[in-house]
Structure formats: structure tokens, C-alpha cells
Amino acid sequence: MPRNTNVSRRQFLQSAGSLSSVAYLRLSGPALAMLAQAAHAAKSESAPYRVLGSDEAADFEAIATRIIPTTDTPGAAEAGVIHFIDNAFADEMSDQLDAARDGLAEFNAALNDTGLAETRFSDLDAASQDAFLHTQEASEFFELVRLMTIFGFFSMSEYGGNKNHVGWDLIGFEGHHGAWTYPFGYYDAE
């Protein structure tokens, strides 16, 4: 039915802002129930990843962890963003898993070209990771992982990330509470 696959794959990013042409969610309607089920199945920390290999998962998680690092507050690691990413590649983005794997391979190849042969991104220390990521900021692969990290950190926990609402707690968003009574903030309470 889509008459132009490239356009439809770009759709998400451009609708979300003036970003690159990285692909994200296909538009097949709400799949929350399916994802929630899958996330539930993969809920325990020891659960194996659904589609990602352990090396791949380590790299994706390492990148996500630099995008939203752990500071004095939880970051992407504590939010379980990697499970969001794994779920997405298992379900809605399954058609993009191969391209993402190619992107990761190129990403690590670029790292190897810096003189670090046989090294994966996840092997580096945080400072080295940050230095390398600055050289990759313009790549579609980095933008893809950046967006998936944002989604995994801030979307409903049912998708597999934002574990225990750590993403929402970080920013003071009490979105899981549902209904509110006035006053809401400092200035309307004054």
C-alpha cells in the first residue's frame, strides 16, 4: 500500500522535527498491547534479548548510556532503554534490524579505523566513548540510536524502557498518576 517506502520510512522523523532521514516506527497502527506483552516477557533483567546479540546489545546500550548518562540521577542504563530498543527491533522496526546492524558494523569499523583494531564501542571507557561519539554525531545511525534512546527513556514503561518511571521522575513528570487537582505549580499556588 505505501507507494513510496523511502518516504514512509522518513515520515516519523520529519513529523517529529527537522531531523535526518533515519527510519523509525512503521505506521501499522497501535501495537501497544503486543509490545506490552513482549516487554512483560522480557521484564526480568536476566532475560535474554529477543533479537539482539549480546555484543550488539552491549554496543547499543553503551551508546544510549552516553546519550542519557547516569549522573547523580538515573540514565538510560537504569531505565532499561536497551529493552525498549530490543523490543522495537523485534516488533515494529523488525524490517529495519538489518539496516541497524549494518549501521552498527560501520560505526564500529569507523572506531577501528582510529587505530583501535578489534575494539567495540562498548569496550571503551566513557571519556573515549564520548570523544568517538562526537565524530559520529552527523551519522544516521547515531541519530537513530539517539531517538530510540529518547523514546525508550520517556515512553510508557509498557514498551520496555522507562523502568520504574525513572525517565519521568528525572524531569518531574508525574504522568503515570492520571488526574490532577489545582494548583499545579509555583505561580498558580502563589
Next chain:
Amino acid sequence: MPSSVTFATRDAVDFVVIGSGSAGGILAKELSTAGFDVVVLEQGPYRKAADFTHDELSVLIRNELRGGGPELHGQTFRHDENETATMPGTTPLRYARGVGGSSVHFTANFWRFRPLDFKERSLLGPITGTNFADWPITYEELEPYYTRVDWEIGVSGAPGPFDAPRSKPFPMPPMPIKSSGVLLERGAERLGLHAQAEPHAILSKPLNGRPGCISCGYCMFYGCEVGAKSSTLAAMIPLAEASGHCEIRPNCIVTRIDTDDSGRANQVIYLDTDAKEQAQATKAVVLSANGAESARLLLLSENTKHPDGLANSSGYVGRNLMHNSHAVGNGVFEHPLNDYKGVQVSRIIHDFYETDEKRGFYGGGGIDARPLWSATPIFHVLQGMPPDVPAWGADFKNEIAHNFTRQMSIVGSTTSLALDSNNVTLDPESKDAWGRPAIRATYRDHPDDVSMARFLQDRAMELFDAAGAEKSWRRSITPTNGGEHLLGTCRMGDNPATSVVDRSHRSHDVPNLYICDGSSFVTSGRGQPTMTIMALAFRAADLIKAAAANGEI
């Protein structure tokens, strides 16, 4: 829930209403409760309040309520006819699909027009190169129907210093003031402006069996889970179905309106839920599919008697598209606003509503304060961050953590001038998911529209300073690439050579075809059109009922 009555396609019903949104939902309710047999053809699904979620990925990113993106509708866009239209990643003309239409996911700002909006051409004189014109009706004629919207659809609010006269008070007080409203008031006082309560199509108290708002904060882009937002889904459709004369058929894609040898509409062709072609016989048609879809359907319905499209002897079908221009300023304050809670807007400023020739350009607009990007987390991160913040890392994280609860926007909404060159046509190549020629939007804001938006953006930045913002920023205003407000494409007028429908919404060319939605607008108002779409629909229903009583339908 299936409709309580069903009609056979081969037996002519009294009316087929195409579209169940702000206008169609009201017309369906008004005509069916008056005893006419009505079939409503709605292109989207039949969701109920319980189906609406707070799922930002699904609603905002995956366009759940819009049914999808470009791969679904195939819309193309160009700024003018010298450009080749292309299919952008962002849907150019944006609307919800589903029973209740875009009234389900709208923000629910419900400003009435003022008397001047209907006769500004007479007040100001012509504007060269535009189709700037008076409406054939006045505020006074529409006022009783605005009041019906207040009371039957449900509008909360309080009178403001510049408001048009009203025959009856608001049925309920405004929603309580939020921090963004307090700060807008603070800025306005220091600048000598007048902040007033926002009229909102959201119930502050129970009305007509519907509950009041629970302040969940998911209004803009989302469906209301309790039915406190005054969509036609919540306020009208249940009454239409209870009449026993109205069948709602969701997931029905209308492909054309047929006319008989005498030139009257006699059946509506559509693809049903199973994509099977059906033909619903009817005595009359009410087209309320929105300012993009109504125009396209008329163009798709060309036949030998109507070679340029149905109801298009004037060539005005699809022309004069108006979006309203918009201006946004953003600011962060010292303390948390938590503006993501509750409805979007609690205070507005209407000091700049009228055209002021001293500004040097045509136009007027209104200002409101709202969380906007800071209503939900992902939207905030993708759209709402200041320009000087890195895209990742600890500073990125800290900025989100600091700003999300402290940020708000001041939004200006303006007039749009009607132009021949801004229009909806059929794309010569692109098709939608059902094989219909796709909508091609051609649109470039008139320079005065852009000037007005910039003027309001300057005021927004002054308001942030006056209110004591820690930090404020804006993006420069450029011609828009589309919009949610779909106005003017089947203009109302007395002259059949320069309009599509008459003052009763009856098409000049086809006596039993009525067109009522945003397409009927002659001018754009100041940026919040839905209140007027709904008032027009109540008025059109009365006129259609009267015509039927006279045997004219």
C-alpha cells in the same frame, strides 16, 4: 457499539452526511433528532472514550488518531504552482480520522468570531491580489448558534473586555488559572495589555450528562478519556444514535457523489470496511468532510454535467485555502509551572485582534499561554529544547530535567488572507491508500500573514521579559508547510460566480447538496476556527430543516 438503526443502501435515506466531525456530527444529530433518516459515512474508526490513551509514541509519533502518515493519504505539497509538489515527511494538511473527526484531538480553544470578522472587507476596503471579502452573513445572525454551541456542545469561560455580545452567559465558569496563565497575566499587566480567561470546549463542571475535566493534561493531539472535551463524539453522536434515525458507518471511504439526469445528487459511492464498493441512495447530501477532503471529493465527483467537479461552476472549489499563521515564543522560569497538568490554555490576550493600519499590514490575532512542547516528555525533547543545548550527554539530560516543568510557550494565532494561489487540487500522480487521487496542497502565507505572526512573536518575547522569564527563545517565522486549520475551500457567498455555497450552505450548482465545514469560511478569523464551524453547522441544520419543510429537498 453498532448503531441502533440500519438502512439499506438501495433505499434512499433523507440525508447522507459525509464526515462526522465538528460540522458533520452536529448536522447528523440535528437532522436525525428532527426525524430525518440519516446515514453518516466516516472514513476513520469508531473509537470511544475508553479507547483513548496517554501513549505518546502511538498518538504523537505514530499518528494513531490521524490514521497514519503520508503512506496513507499520499498528500503532496508545494508553496506555489512553479514548484513541483512533493510528498513531505510531515503530513501537510492534518486532521483526525474517526467518529468525531478532529474535534476528538483538538486543543479546544473556542473563541467566537467578532462582528468585524464577517465584514472586514467593508471596514477596511479591498486588498489587492487577494480574495478578501465580506461574509454573506453577520455575527448577529450567527450569535444564537454560538450560544447553542456554548450550551449544547459545552464551552467553559468568562466574558472578556473585547468579546462580542452574547445572548446568554457561558454555561459554566472557566477552567482554573494555571501557572502559564498567571505569568501571562503578570506580563500583560506590566505591558498594559488585558489577559482574559480562555473560552474552552472543555467542561469545567458536568453538563448534559457528561463529566467535568479531570485535568489529566492530555488534550492537545489526544482523545479525552472521560468525555469532558467537547468533541462531537462526546456531545452529539450519542444523541444522534439515540434518535433511532441515524446510522453511523465508520471506516467508509467515500469515492464520489453521483448526480442524476436532472443534476441532483442521488447516491454516494464508498468503499466499506471490507473495501467493497457500495452505493448509498439518498434524497440529499450533506458534505462535512473538512476543508481538504470536502474539496477533494467535489473534484473527484466530476461528470459530464459537472466537468470541473461537482458544485464547481465557479472554479472556486479548493481555492482560498487558509490555515491561520502561528507564532511561538518559549520561556523558562525559576520555579516549576507543571503546566503539563490540566488543559493547555487558561489565559489569552486579545488586544491585537483588530487590524491596526499603523502596523502597516492587514491582520490581527490572539495570544495564548500554554505548555505546548512541555505537555509531554518526548514532544518536549524533540521540539521544545532551547537551540543552545547539546543533543546528547549530561548537559542535554540536565537541561531537560531543569526545563520540563519550568517551561511554557506564548502562542500567537493570526488571520490568513484568501488567495487564488493557495488551494487544494488533485495531485496528477500521487494516490492515497484507497487509490483516490491524493490531495495536492499549494500554500504560501500572504506577506501580511507572516508580518502579523512576526508582530505577535515580538509581543510574546516582550511578555516573557515582563513576566520575569529566566530564559526565552524563538525560532524565526517562515512560510508554513501546511496546517491543521483547513478553511475557505468551498467559500460561502451570494454570487455563484465567486463562491461555492450560498448563505444557507446549499451549493449554487446542485440544489440538494449542502457543504458545511471549515471550507465554508470566507475569512479565517483569528486562529481558532472550530467554534465557528460548529455554530455554522447548527445554523445550517436549521436552514436545511426549513428547506425540507418547504419541499425544497
